[in-house]
Amino acid sequence: MMQSTLGPGQRLRNGKAVELEIPSDPLAVRQALARIMEEVSALAPPDDTLATVEIVLAEVLNNIVEHACEGLSDRRISITIAPTARGLQCQVRDNGRPLPGGALPAGEPPDPTRQIPELAEGGFGWLLIRGLAHDLRYQRIAGMNVLSFSLDLHIAA
Amino acid sequence: MDLQANTSTDCTVITVRESRIDAACAIQFKDRMRELCKDAAERVILDLGKVDFIDSSGLGAIVASMKMLAPERVLELANPSPKVTKVLRLTRMDSVFTIHEDFASVEPLASRLAG
Numbered sequence: 001m002m003q004s005t006l007g008p009g010q011r012l013r014n015g016k017a018v019e020l021e022i023p024s025d026p027l028a029v030r031q032a033l034a035r036i037m038e039e040v041s042a043l044a045p046p047d048d049t050l051a052t053v054e055i056v057l058a059e060v061l062n063n064i065v066e067h068a069c070e071g072l073s074d075r076r077i078s079i080t081i082a083p084t085a086r087g088l089q090c091q092v093r094d095n096g097r098p099l100p101g102g103a104l105p106a107g108e109p110p111d112p113t114r115q116i117p118e119l120a121e122g123g124f125g126w127l128l129i130r131g132l133a134h135d136l137r138y139q140r141i142a143g144m145n146v147l148s149f150s151l152d153l154h155i156a157a
Numbered sequence: 158m159d160l161q162a163n164t165s166t167d168c169t170v171i172t173v174r175e176s177r178i179d180a181a182c183a184i185q186f187k188d189r190m191r192e193l194c195k196d197a198a199e200r201v202i203l204d205l206g207k208v209d210f211i212d213s214s215g216l217g218a219i220v221a222s223m224k225m226l227a228p229e230r231v232l233e234l235a236n237p238s239p240k241v242t243k244v245l246r247l248t249r250m251d252s253v254f255t256i257h258e259d260f261a262s263v264e265p266l267a268s269r270l271a272g
Contacts, residue, residue: 026181051240055247058212062180066214112252116227121220124213124248131247 008035009042017082024069024077024094029061036081040088045153052132053088053151059125060092060147068096068145087153090133091146098140107131158185162193169197170235172204178215186215190222199230202257206236211244220250235260 011018018039022028033054040053061077069075078093099105107126110119130136133149140146159174171193178186194201203219205211211219223232235257237245245251 026179030177030179030181047239048243051243054210054240055212055244058179058210062212062214066180109249112249116224119220119224119253121217121224122213124216124244124250128213128244128247 009038012039012081012083012088013042015083017080019081020079022077022079024065024072024075024096026062026065029058029065029077032061032079033058036079039081040153043083043153043155045087045155049087049152049154053153055128056133056149056151057090059129060090060149063125064092064094064096064145068094068099070096072096084150086150087155088151089148090151091148093147094145095143096145098145099138102140104136104138158182158189160186160189160193162197164196164198167198168200168202169193170202170204171197172206173208176207176209178208178211178218180212180214183214183218187218187221190218191225194222194226194230197226197230200233201226201230202233202235204235204260205238205241208241209238210240213244213248216244216248216250220253223254231255233257 006014006016018036020032020035022032036057037050037054040050061079064077075094075096080091082089105126107130108123109127110123133151135148135150137148138145161172161174163170163172171190175182203222219232219234226232233255236259237256242251245254245256
């Protein structure tokens with residue numbers, strides 16, 4: 001958890017990383033996102049960039065809850081978000097199952113020309129992550145999934 | 158999940174009275190849509206005006222609702238926030254759904270709602 005005397009929204013602004021550890025649970029993800037977005041908002045990036053941050057983090061965390069940790073008990077997710085010159089460097093770690101094949105999924109776009117009954121209801125997550133995050137890297141280290149990526153904040157100098 | 162349906166002769170407007178359709182409520186959303194769509198008109202418009210954010214699970218639940226209504230009935234989207242629009246565009250679902258930027262663009266409906 002964030003251990004600091006810095007108030008909400010003050011960590012990234014002070015050049016410090018935000019660190020959170022949450023249980024693998026959709027409501028905990030929702031709360032963590034609210035907390036992270038409060039910090040990122042304090043950097044005053046453009047609205048579209050804020051949307052990018054929230055979408056990418058939501059998809060990364062949801063993938064962990066729904067796939068890596070699904071059906072496993074007592075799983076934790078650690079999130080570290082550090083400010084950089086261009087934006088944010090993020091690392092998300094979990095002790096769930098490794099990604100299938102030990103590699104990042106491709107994130108193929110769904111085929112919108114398909115007829116309604118055949119339209120996919122899922123598979124959007126990696127498409128969004130790949131479309132919005134940079135420097136995406138996945139490693140399996142000592143029984144942990146470690147996903148790192150960077151996000152541009154486009155903050156005017 | 159707070160969803161409210163309003164049906165006129167040929168159109169049902171379902172208003173989402175929540176700020177998020179995300180992984181934490183996607184199942185509840187789908188269940189509530191199933192209930193409300195039982196008595197829905199041929200044209201169903203999902204009013205997203207109060208929704209700030211959807212994630213891929215929320216989007217999947219909306220796509221599932223559209224499939225549930227097809228082929229007799231259609232699901233259209235109205236009033237997407239900038240974040241929702243971004244998710245629809247990046248997943249190319251903006252080419253699957255009819256999207257009304259605001260209710261004024263839903264022609265016969267706008268006058269009916271105003272009346």
